[in-house]
Amino acid sequence: MRRPCADREEKRVTHGRDMKAYIAAMRYVTEIGTMPRGRKPEGEHTLSNAERQARYRASRQASPAPVIVRTRRPTDRRSRPQRWSDAVNELLTLQAGYAEWLAQLPESLRDSSTAEALEAIVDLDLTNLAEIEPPRGYGRD
Secondary structure (H helix, E strand, O other), X not given: OOOOHHHHHHHOOOOOOOHHHHHHHHHHHHOOOOOOOOOOOOOOOOOOHHHXXXXXXXXXXXXXXXXXXXXXOOOOOOOXXXXXXXXXXXXXXXXXXXXXXXXXXXXXXXXXXXXXXXXXXXXXXXXXXXXXXXXXXXXXX
């Protein structure tokens, strides 16, 4: 003789889970109907395969995708000592340019924050950087 369903549910091993929430979640998932079909037709009737293909081809010919050319930046093939000397020379050139700017600054702007920043840049001692000779590395020193 079979037991009624109520008896079986009471004896089900739950491992400490809240079975009411589990059954409610399962029930919610199983009650979902079918997926909605595709989008509604734009005209009075659905398109045939030939009409759909013609529309697709016309849209592809009307606006071709723009060609995107991606170029890589050229790799810097200079050695580290060469890059160091180039950077120091660039700093010295910039400092000279800022010194000219400070010299040509009008009297009305001598007490401004711009003048203070220019003075700070001009007062930097970059000769120590110019004297540094970086190591060539790999036993070539």
